[in-house]
Amino acid sequence: MLLVNQAFFMGMFFLISGFFVPGSYERKGPKAFLRDRLLRLGAPLVAFYFVLSPIATIAGGLAARQSLGGSWWEVYLNTIGAGPLWFAEALIAFTAGYAIWRQVSKNSAVRTEKTTEPLTYAKVGLFVVVLGVVT
Numbered sequence: 001m002l003l004v005n006q007a008f009f010m011g012m013f014f015l016i017s018g019f020f021v022p023g024s025y026e027r028k029g030p031k032a033f034l035r036d037r038l039l040r041l042g043a044p045l046v047a048f049y050f051v052l053s054p055i056a057t058i059a060g061g062l063a064a065r066q067s068l069g070g071s072w073w074e075v076y077l078n079t080i081g082a083g084p085l086w087f088a089e090a091l092i093a094f095t096a097g098y099a100i101w102r103q104v105s106k107n108s109a110v111r112t113e114k115t116t117e118p119l120t121y122a123k124v125g126l127f128v129v130v131l132g133v134v135t
Contacts, residue, residue: 008132
């Protein structure tokens with residue numbers, strides 16, 4: 001089930017996230033854009049990485065009556081990690097890469113032409129189905 005689920009939904013989440021990046025970059029500029037992304041994505045990532053992940057891992061180990069071994073510091077160092085927030089970590093890297101690419105290429109204007117047809121649920125659904133099949 002996980003394979004079927006991830007065949008479409010992670011690609012869809014990255015598509016949705018990337019869809020709004022150029023407009024946000026244009027409105028805010030590079031510095032405000034990166035600061036906003038680091039605050040929105042980085043703060044939850046840091047909180048999970050250093051606080052929630054160790055708590056969950058230690059609590060799970062204690063509930064399973066597993067020996068965590070070593071000093072508290074060693075246990076803490078072995079339990080920190082991004083966990084399910086790898087997605088936020090990847091988005092930070094991708095948006096930083098986008099901002100760097102825009103600065104290096106000096107591409108100050110992204111094609112913002114209005115399409116004659118707006119994005120519809122049917123188009124998004126078709127993309128998800130094609131992405132799932134291709135994946």
